[in-house]
Amino acid sequence: MPKGKDSSNANDSRFFTTQKKGELHELRMELHATEKQVKVDAVKKVIASMTVGKDVSSLFTDVLNCVQTGNIELKKLVYLYLINYAKTQPELTLLAVNTFVKDSNDPNPLIRALAVRTMGCIRVDRITEYLCEPLGRALRDEDPYVRKTAAVCVAKLYDIAPDLVAERGFLETLHDLISDSNPSVVANAVAALSEIAEASGKDVMKISAAVLQKLLAALNECTEWGQVFILDSLAKYTPADGREAEGIIERVTPRLQHANSAVVMSAVKVILSYMELMGSSNSDAIRALTRKLAPPLVTLLNSEPEIQYVALRNINLIVQKRPHILENEIKVFFCKYNDPIYVKMEKLEIIIKLVSEKNIDQVLLELKEYSTEVDVDFVRKAVSAIGRCAVKLERAAERCIGVLLELIQTKVNYVVQESVIVIKDIFRRYPNRYESIIATLCDNLDTLDEPLARASMIWIIGEYAERIDNADELLDTFLETFEEEDPAVQLQLLTATVKCFLKNPEDTQDMVQRVLDLATEESDNPDLRDRGFIYWRLLSTDPEAAKMVVLGDKPVIEDDIFKLDPSLLNSLIGQIATLSSVYHKPPDAFVVRRAAGTGLGGDEDDDEDDYEAENDVGGEDLLDIGGMGISDGGLYEPKAPMNKVVGPEKSNGIEVHAGFRQLNGTIRLEMDIQNISSQASVHGLAIQLNKNSFGLSPASQQIVCNPPIPTGGSGSAAVELVVTPSMLAPMPPGQPANPQVQVAIKNMATGNVFYFAVIFNLDALFSQDGTMERSAFIETWKSIDDRNELYGTVSDLPPSNVDIESVINKFKGYNCFFIARRPVPNAEGQEVVYFSMRTVTNMEFLAELTFKQGVNATKICLKTEKAAYAPLAKAALESMLRA
């Protein structure tokens, strides 16, 4: 038996070593061998060649032949080969289809799952046609392992053929799987839906009250990875109020003790996002939560260094948002000598964020220790951190300077340079307080060879020229090498010399002349030349003015390097445990594969006709399940109720009428702008929204007015709005929600900012999937307490507005869905009609409208769990009736 030798060989490296000529031929023979082990070994060799980059595609049919086997190992290996070469040999792959279909009916669930799984990985269009049948079956398989595999396969299919997924109703099936009895299936369904949501940019992962309960139940039982998926999708959900938020937080908190750091961080994200909603009245609960968050975060710092790094980047955000959580834990961020450099650097950042009067002495001791380590980058950052502590804590500044002076005495070149750079910042923060140390600095002048350090030193000399006896001499030595200096140093030299001249004109006349000549004539750096010319003109025309400009008070600096803008911080808190939180960049700065469906603001406003056309295409909308919206052309399109919100007196001549409406599933703030007396024509606006009861924020801050609105003209603009939990204003419990949305607008042409408030009409928030089954409606109606009912009458309606048919049709346009109608027994001519609405934030409203023939009025009865929003919903119904 010639092959015996091979199989007795101890390990797999032998598969890598077949280098002989005619190797392919030999492999082919072995693939056709009758002995099973020889076949398996041959396929292994083929795959080994494949992995080292050899082309073994010519063996395709031979390998494929081996798939007809009951041997699972062989089958798996062949499938591995198939996946690799399917792309280059699509025709041949089709030959394997039969095997796949057959395997997907195998009595062994492992084989069924394997077949569906592999088919999904073969990204050949023609295969996908055959995939749908087995996939549909697998999604309903009796074995949870198959169902769980199939759920992932839907996401695979969506990547290749999204239309097919919609056509076959696989998305709905996935939704059904969220209610599966097996937690692993639930987790995979959630993962698949989240991925599809990200890929399509559409919210296919709707979380309703029922789904929420399923997710929370599965969270306790599924695998750690499934927990991450579920927690991440919970983070995207917006609880309707503080109570619900608190309830979910309670269910999520035990995850903080999980051994898997990803689970912990995702749980932290959910808790921090929801905390915003709990409102300030709930401060006890918030304090208790804050205490619970600290230990798990600290524990993360005992993990592998890579995990520590990501955790630290996230903790950096957390301490900026809620400094209390870790205020007493600064010690755990002290660097260990064996921490990798990237962990040390991140720890330093957090130390600076947490430093306070209480712990400054301890911190200084640590930082001093760090500045004796070997890694130059780390040492420099430690030195710079000492300076930043001084800038941050006024009462400790003197101690910090003391340490810096000690460090300068070490004469270690880069330590001295870094010290000089931060001392400049300290001087800027506390002018005229610590000049006594200038002498020490001047002693080290010669060691400074880095541009930034030289520039800093020169700045100090210029600023304190009157206290330094030989300031002009010192500057003079620098001037000798003016032309070789870095531009930053040149600029500082120019300024410092002028300062020196203004303070001591007698001795420095020549010098200043020389510098001005150098800057304006010899240099070809435009910045330097411009500054030179400005000084020259100032000095020659009005020396007093020059004094005011050059020696004037400077704005006080703060330690805000690396501090994030509050709105960015808020959005990043919602992104904890993602890449964007590692890079501290907003999510839209990341590569996200997005379907063309979601266009961006700007040009959509111009052409309403385009919109209609898109609307008719229909199929686009994944959420419009079940054919509710068979558009017979008569679909009512709501108009935004426009109100005057600001007059020309408050906004430098611009009058704005504004209102909200929903168009094609996006919420829009529409504005009619009249340029009454603004001098420049309005071509662009920047918009910002204050936190509001609905969590609305603009998708893009820029509004382009095309064409520009000239003085006396008028135009319109619209802003697309999105709902984010971080923009939700905290609500005092028991109070109705504030319908006002406060808006700030900046006119880009003039730089003017003006403010106004718009009343939000809740119908703009109604979601397209707000319909419900009749039975579910009755169920919900009964379950809502009678105390949460709201009554009202709308009278004086035009006769055409009380025709039930047209009301139903009109309401559909507002995403207010007809459920049922029935005549009132024992009351001639009276009829009640039931409607359901659900907002995109998952608040449900049920309405009962009573019409009486010949009466131009309607009685409204509204039921909802979200009592705070009930008046708004009623107002919305009223305005819809009047429209």
Place this chain on the structure above:
Amino acid sequence: MIQSIFILSPTGEVLIERHFRGVTSRSVCDYFWDQASVSVNHHGGLSTTTSLLTNEEQQLLLPLHESVLPVMEVPESDHGTVYIISILRDGLSYLAVLPSEVSPLMILEFLHRIADMFVDYFGSPADESAIKDNFSTVYQLLEEMVDYGWPLTTEPNALKQMIRPPSVMAKLQSVVFSNTSVSGELPRGTISNIPWRAAGVSYSQNEIYMDIVEEVDAIVDAVSGSLVSSDVSGSIQCQSHLSGIPDLLLTFNDPSLIDDWAFHPCVRYGRFEREQVVSFVPPDGNFQLMKYSLNADRRANFSPPLDCHSQWHVNKADLGFAGESSAKQPAESSAKLTVQMQVKSLSSLIKSATRTVGGMKTVVENVSVTIPLPKLVGTAKFQVSMGSVVYDEGGKIAKWTLGKMADGGNTTRAQFTADLKLNPQKTGDEDIQSPNLFLHWKIPLASVSGLSVSGLSLSGEAYRPYKGVRNITKSGLYQVRYS
């Protein structure tokens, strides 16, 4: 999710590549390796690996992992902007390529899980040769662990039922009976509500062992022998051989001794929060039940069990007087290192209540010292009063193995002397760095925290298992250094 996984050798060669969503070109790995090399050169050189050092110590001396950011953006690859999330284990770089937003911690945990699994299957260290020897098992494992870039099966028990580890027995079987190493049965544990436990486990002898292990990381001053800093982390390691679905309840005498904890997924957290008891259905075989850290008092309580002093003298060749040295043979520099070690009679460690060998004497086991000597060392001569020395000429690393030491007067003072000849230096004015030592030791039946188990009870099964619980304190990264 994960688009591709690459495993790179210590020299940057691609050992394993696996694509889940279309092929990622290897240029991405090149980019990664370039970045890694740049920062290696920036933060210190890369030297050879040697078996005399533990994994952690190696990482301390070989700063590759220090240099590469674990999350890296590859701006303009062939696939647009992608992200690489990487870990370094046993010299191998594990790379996950991601095209879009993802939870980086999940990827890091998952990569570590893959590396753990390799250690589990191929033994430690799971290095370049282990991967090369078992590449088909590696591919099979990846195949089972990942589906479409998502973690699939990561429980060791479930995996081992699907893919048998390459044991000697399995090899023999495959030759004799031409059996395969892949199971045709779906492991029943994969989909149950307790995914970590294999179903239908049965033992004739039911037993469970628990080790409460406390590891001490410390820095000790070489000259004075005093403690510069220390940190103690605890864990409970279990070995479970129990039939059926046993439900265990572990209680502590004084749970307030521990401060912070993280549990294996099998532990019911809620119950611990409420009652401070650990209630769980254990996985089968070896696993880590929980990690904890000590409360602040206990942590501060640690004092070193060994007294270790070290002295370092350099006799520099006199290069100062040019005339004199050129007349004679150029004098060689030499150095001398002495290390003294003794067990301390007074120790802060809390002994387990059970009887200890030799009464109250402290017995320290597995004592050894690893000494990375300066690179300049030419020849070295060692003398020890106790134990033995192994010297790795290439890596310039000496390891002094002492074995068991007990406290008992002056008889147990051990001494190590190394006489070193130094190669001539090019830049004569630089100081020769004094070598920092790594200490290893283990003290059975003792703990820093004093954490002890008050009971371990079983319900849900009828049998009475054998139960064993013990405390161990040992060194983690324990360095004796010159400051």
